[in-house]
Amino acid sequence: MKALVWHGKQDIRCDTVTDPEIEDPRDAIIKVTSCAICGSDLHLFHNFIPAMLPGDIMGHEMMGEVMEVGSGVNGRLKKGDRIVVPFTIICGECDQCKRGNFSVCERTNRKKDLADKVFGHSTAGLFGYTHLTGGYPGGQAEYLRVPFADRTHIKVPSHLTDEQVLFLGDILPTGWQAAAQCDIEETDTVAVWGCGPVGQMTIRSAILLGARQVVAIDRLPERLSMAEAAGAITINFEKESVIGRLEDLTDGKGPEKCIDSVGLESHVSFGQPDTLLDRAKQMMMLESDRPHVLREMIYVCRPAGIVSIPGVYGGLVDKFPMGIAMNKGLTFRMGQTHVNRWTDDLLRRIEEGEIDPSFVITHTARLEDGPHMYNVFRDKQDGCVKVVLKP
Amino acid sequence: MNMMVRAADIARWPSDPKVTQTGRSSLTEAVRMARGLGWFSIGLGLFELFGARSLARTLGFRDSEWLIRGYGLREVASGLACLSVNPGPGVASRIAGDALDIVTLAALSRPDNPKKRNVELALLAVLGVTLLDMLCQADVSIRHSRGRSGSHDYSDRSGLPRRLKELRTELDSV
Structure with a gap:
């Protein structure tokens, strides 16, 4: 065959x-x-x-x-x-x-x-x-x-x-699980990083599970247009600040629920210097994954919020802001x-x-x-x- | 059949399907060439790092071993970048390095340099490799660029047929 x-x-x-x-x-x-x-x-x-x-x-x-x-x-x-x-x-x-x-x-x-x-x-x-x-x-x-x-x-x-x-x-149950494990309430803002296939399913799942607003983050116009078609608010991270816009959309409090549909291969760009360092380390086998999205989610997530990770990680991540996560009392849910x-x-x-x-x-x-x-x-x-x- | 596949069959579950004939690969010529240049870069870089003294002697480049070692480090870094999944920046950094090498060798190609002949040969080699680097860079950027992808519009793909119908009904009633 x-x-x-x-x-x-x-x-x-x-x-x-x-x-x-x-x-x-x-x-x-x-x-x-x-x-x-x-x-x-x-x-x-x-x-x-x-x-x-x-x-x-x-x-x-x-x-x-x-x-x-x-x-x-x-x-x-x-x-x-x-x-x-x-x-x-x-x-x-x-x-x-x-x-x-x-x-x-x-x-x-x-x-x-x-x-x-x-x-x-x-x-x-x-x-x-x-x-x-x-x-x-x-x-x-x-x-x-x-x-x-x-x-x-x-x-x-x-x-x-x-x-x-x-x-x-x-990808459908993966997006669904990512949203379901956020325990979405009708007052919630759900921010989804990555508008690839899993991100698209996650966005629709969060909408069907009753989120007040769903925010989709990516840089590719065609993928953002697909997210918008479902009713998501979009952020093109090459054109505007993700953190600034999410603060605006949540009265400065941050989204209650953050979902990483990107995983270990975050986009590398000069606008996000940590991704350059991660990429260099990855090439020299000093780090296996590029966790930029995780860092950003932990920073922007509302205290006592939930971070859901359907994106695949393969090994070790560096500069993981555990102190922020612990002090903000974030809940992490993840898994295949x-x-x-x-x-x-x-x-x-x-x-x-x-x-x-x-x-x-x-x-x-x-x-x-x-x-x-x-x-x-x-x-x-x-x-x-x-x-x-x-x- | 590929020797690596045959060797890996030892670790595979005995009854799993085995490759009998290989087909077309996803590996593009552009990436193959970038990888070749990457390994060349690493090899040259290691030679510059560990053979800086003899290289300086060959080129009549006195008191400059540390500069050659610096160039060696640059070559190794470019080589590693060429071997990565996105070799474009690595090949671009090689071209920038080539320009630096050409300037350096041109400065050494003075009449009073007893090794002028060696410098000219090295300059010729660098020019040849620069041409290869530029061809590779052009190929990588053509084959692996997104082209006009951004012009696609999927704003009609909601994936939520019932919700769309309900929204339309709501709009009609307003």
């Missing part, structure tokens, strides 16, 4: 690979009908996430049709079912899964020993990601083996298009998304026309064009916000 394979920094290739096979009774094989390139795929593309190996298949946003199921799937899936695959692999039986903490499932990381050593305790297995999360082959491919398939799936009805439901596997905790509710909202996640798709291409589309997405060329690939 064809698959997009990681070969090294900025080197993704459309390779021919052997087909996946059922290995365990709880497995299923799906024929991928749609998959997408995620912002966190770019962290792998740039080699900022440790423990990738040449030959790893990329992709953790995918859906398709079930072709084959193992004997242990127990009727929960059958051939021909149409499913979205959540990026977190879950057993559904461990203590964490029972509590709904699916992204820290205790059983699905098949390289648990490695993860225990690095993280202290292992987290869930993830598709198309680092070997610290199991090194499972991803879904930017024609076929995918879904381990623990009896639990790791979201069945979707046939009257909804791939484009409407594909993002149930990652507990996808299946949210998907029943979100699927209902899609079916009822409350949200249509397909708005974010700007480019659709063949799987073979994937390597080129990685560059288009990375360089934000041609107004690219979200790429969907059709194997």
Whole structure:
């Protein structure tokens, strides 16, 4: 089969690979009908996430049709079912899964020993990601083996298009969780840093959860226009002061809720000198992540506010203003998304026309064009916000 | 097939799909060239740092070892920047460094310098590399710039169909 394979920094290739096979009774094989390139795929593309190996298949946003199921799937899936695959692999039986903490499932990381050593305790297995999360082959491919398939799936009805439901596997619940964990009240100002795909979903989630005003921060006009379309107030940080404008919008008190949808690759510019220092350190391997957004959020957030972090961080950050965070009594909430905790509710909202996640798709291409589309997405060329690939 | 992939297969789960044939890469010629220049820069920089004395002798550049070491540090920094995910600033810094090297070598190319011939050869080499740097810089900025992306307008993409309908109804009733 064809698959997009990681070969090294900025080197993704459309390779021919052997087909996946059922290995365990709880497995299923799906024929991928749609998959997408995620912002966190770019962290792998740039080699900022440790423990990738040449030959790893990329992709953790995918859906398709079930072709084959193992004997242990127990009727929960059958051939021909149409499913979205959540990026977190879950057993559904461990203590964490029972509590709904699916992204820290205790059983699905098949390289648990490695993860225990690095993280202290292992987290869930993830598709198309680092070997610290199991090194499972991803879904930017024609076929995918879904381990623990009896639990790791979201069945979707046939009257909804791939484009409407594909993002149930990652960016929609990620944006939703980012907003939900802010405990939004109707008097709240929610500031969202980053208007990429996750930022766009976060903005809409915060609006649906009843925020008084949602402020979207980015520098790209096309992404800001998309944020504005949902009703967000926008700040172009290349044209105005983020802190000054947020103070104006909140009577000098700061936003109650701040959400980082940027993660470890903050934009580097002379206007934000700390980003230059972070970039220099990153190049010399003295720091793995650029946490400019975290610093700004901690500074501007209203005391006793909540800082929510759906953006991916990979390792170590420097100059983290812990003193400010502690004295202001901020609450931090973060983590990989507990996808299946949210998907029943979100699927209902899609079916009822409350949200249509397909708005974010700007480019659709063949799987073979994937390597080129990685560059288009990375360089934000041609107004690219979200790429969907059709194997 | 790529040797790195074959070697990495040892650490991969035995039953996972294996690469049988490699296809087109996302790595552009511009980035490949920038990386080549980056490694060259690091190599030259290390030579200038640790071989400053013999380089000064070769060029007839007396009492200037610390200056050459300074240039070496600059080369290493530019090289590291060329190897980064956004090599544009690194290649630009190489071009600025080339200009400095050309000025320095031109000043050394005096008739009274017994190593004038070596200086002229070095100057020729620097001019050649400068040309490569400029070609690379042009290629990087064409292939990896955003172009006219800012002209896209997505203000019709609310993603909230029901809310939009409700707002329209509200507006109609006003």
